[in-house]
Amino acid sequence: MADARELITDAELAAAFDGSDFGGADHRKLLEVSVLKKAVGYHCGWTITQIMVRLGLIRKNGLPSRKGQRLLQLAYNDLMINQGG
Template sequence: MADTTKVVSEQDLIVAFAGTDFGGADHRKLIEIGVLKKAAGYCCGHTLTRIMIYMDLINEKGALKRRGRELLRAAYHELMLNGG
């Protein structure tokens, strides 16, 4: 399991997702997948996009910022090295 807590803390997630309703989804997984989608040129939902902008993971145009690249590396490090 990837450890992205050094990039995005649990407190960061609590603050960023406050007042949203993602039906019990794993917020950490949502941003990991969201950043991957943005890096690949895909779209995310409006709320998740705004959360990623707020968390300084992407810019207003959807491009990854430094923190977003760090999250992406941490989240998918094992996959990049071992293919799964």
């Protein structure tokens, strides 16, 4: 089974968040939540939006790209497996 690390490597993730200040946040979870917010029409802050665009998770119009949709699928699958759903 694929996981999000195959979609976005640890090195890509570190480079994308380099210089940003999200405290001790789990950057992978932050991306999952942010892409989901964009998918359902919510606003995200400038920095996380630019990170999502750079990683190819959302398009410039704010909608998730195919890669962003795949991230959401993987996150949902992980949630279902880990929650016993």
